[in-house]
Amino acid sequence: MAESSILSNTSNLEKYLKLPQKGKVIAEYVWVDGSNGLRSKCKTLNKKVTDIKELPEWNFDGSSTGQAPGNNSDVYLRPVAMYPDPFRVGDDNILVMCETWGADGKPNAYNFRHDAAVVMEAHGAHELWFGLEQEYTILDFNGWPYGWPKNGFPAPQGPYYCGVGTGKVFCRDIVESHYKACMFAGINISGTNAEVMPAQWEYQVGPCTGIDLGDELWMSRFILHRVAEEYGAKITFAPKPIPGDWNGAGLHTNVSSKEMREEGGMKHIEAAMEKLASRQAEHMAVYGSDNQLRMTGKHETSSYDKFTWGVANRGSSVRIPRACAAEGKGYFEDRRPASNGDPYQITGIIVETLYGMVDG
Ligand code: ADP
Numbered sequence: 599m600a601e602s603s604i605l606s607n608t609s610n611l612e613k614y615l616k617l618p619q620k621g622k623v624i625a626e627y628v629w630v631d632g633s634n635g636l637r638s639k640c641k642t643l644n645k646k647v648t649d650i651k652e653l654p655e656w657n658f659d660g661s662s663t664g665q666a667p668g669n670n671s672d673v674y675l676r677p678v679a680m681y682p683d684p685f686r687v688g689d690d691n692i693l694v695m696c697e698t699w700g701a702d703g704k705p706n707a708y709n710f711r712h713d714a715a716v717v718m719e720a721h722g723a724h725e726l727w728f729g730l731e732q733e734y735t736i737l738d739f740n741g742w743p744y745g746w747p748k749n750g751f752p753a754p755q756g757p758y759y760c761g762v763g764t765g766k767v768f769c770r771d772i773v774e775s776h777y778k779a780c781m782f783a784g785i786n787i788s789g790t791n792a793e794v795m796p797a798q799w800e801y802q803v804g805p806c807t808g809i810d811l812g813d814e815l816w817m818s819r820f821i822l823h824r825v826a827e828e829y830g831a832k833i834t835f836a837p838k839p840i841p842g843d844w845n846g847a848g849l850h851t852n853v854s855s856k857e858m859r860e861e862g863g864m865k866h867i868e869a870a871m872e873k874l875a876s877r878q879a880e881h882m883a884v885y886g887s888d889n890q891l892r893m894t895g896k897h898e899t900s901s902y903d904k905f906t907w908g909v910a911n912r913g914s915s916v917r918i919p920r921a922c923a924a925e926g927k928g929y930f931e932d933r934r935p936a937s938n939g940d941p942y943q944i945t946g947i948i949v950e951t952l953y954g955m956v957d958g
C-alpha cells in the first residue's frame with residue numbers, strides 16, 4: 599500500500615464499531631452534489647426504520663456543495679430509498695439515498711432524479727428494465743493508476759482484461775470488498791470484471807426496474823468511494839483517464855421494455871433504434887462529460903456525432919446482443935454513455951425518447 603496514503607487505523611476502529619448502540623440507529627443520508635459527485639452525512643434515529651416514509655426530511659448547506667447561493671443556502675433532503683449499511687453492520691443502520699429540494703418547493707437544479715421518476719411513472723406500463731455496466735479506474739494517493747510504475751507506463755494492453763495474476767490485475771481487494779458490500783446492501787450487483795486498461799474495472803448493476811436503477815447505481819458508487827477510502831485509493835469515473843492507447847471507461851446501458859422481452863420483441867427494439875437515431879445530440883448532451891475524449895471510434899467506441907446500431911457490433915452506438923437477435927427478442931445495449939454519466943439522466947432520456955415527454 600502506498601506510503602502516507604492511509605491515515606486511519608482500521609484495527610482500532612474495529613473495536614469501536616462493535617460497541618452496542620443502545621437501541622439507536624444510524625442513518626447515513628447520501629445525495630448527488632452540484633458536480634456529479636456524492637456527499638453524505640449521518641443522523642441518529644431512535645428506532646429501526648421499516649418504511650422509507652418514516653425517515654425525516656433533512657437539510658444541508660447547499661452553498662458548500664455548489665448547489666445553492668450563500669444567501670439562500672438551505673437545500674432539503676428527501677429520502678427515496680434505503681439500504682442496509684455495510685460499513686456499520688448491525689443495529690439496523692442504513693444508507694439512505696435522497697433527492698435534493700429547494701425551499702421554494704421545487705427540485706434542486708441538480709436533482710435529475712425527479713424528472714426521470716416522473717417520466718418513468720407515466721410510462722410504467724412498459725415495465726422498463728435497465729442494467730448498467732459501470733467502468734472505473736483505481737488511482738493511488740497521487741492520482742496515478744494503481745500499480746502502474748511511478749512516472750511510467752505498464753506494458754501495452756492485452757493481458758489485463760479479465761486477467762488473473764500479479765502484474766495483470768491491481769486492487770482486486772477493493773473490487774471484492776465493494777462487491778460484497780453492495781450485495782450486503784441489497785444492491786442488485788450482477789457481476790464484475792477486470793478491464794482492458796490495467797487498474798480499470800467494471801461491475802454491473804441490474805436489471806433493475808425504472809428509477810430503482812439510478813438509486814442503486816448511485817449508491818453503488820458511494821459504496822465504492824467509501825470502500826476505497828479504507829485502502830487509501832482513489833476512484834475516478836473519468837471516461838478517458840489516461841490519454842493515448844489506453845481504453846476509456848463507459849457506462850454501457852442495457853435496456854428492455856416488456857414488449858421487447860416478449861415473443862416478437864425485435865420489432866420493438868428496431869422501432870426504438872429509429873427513435874434513438876433521431877435524437878443523437880440530445881442523448882450525448884446528458885451521457886456524461888469529456889465523452890468526446892473517449893468516443894474516438896477506436897477502443898471499441900463509436901462516433902460521437904453519428905448514431906449507428908448493429909448485431910454484436912461493439913463499434914456501433916447501440917449493440918443488439920447476438921443471442922437476442924437469434925431469439926428475436928430481449929434487450930439492446932446503448933454503448934454511448936460515459937462512465938461519469940448520471941444514471942438518472944441516462945435512463946430518463948431513454949424513456950423520454952422511446953415513449954414521449956411528460957409535462958410536470
Ligand atoms: P457485456 O457483454 O456488454 O459486457 P455485461 O454482462 O457486462 O455485458 O452486462 C450486461 C447487463 O445487461 C447486465 O447488467 C444485465 O443486468 C443487463 N441485462 C440483461 N438482460 C437485460 C434485460 N432484459 N433488460 C435490461 N438489462 C438487461
Ligand code: MN
Pocket residue numbers: none
Ligand atoms: Mn453545522
Ligand code: MN
Pocket residue numbers: 731800
Ligand atoms: Mn460488460
Ligand code: MN
Pocket residue numbers: 731733793800
Ligand atoms: Mn466493459
Ligand code: MN
Pocket residue numbers: 731850931
Ligand atoms: Mn457492454
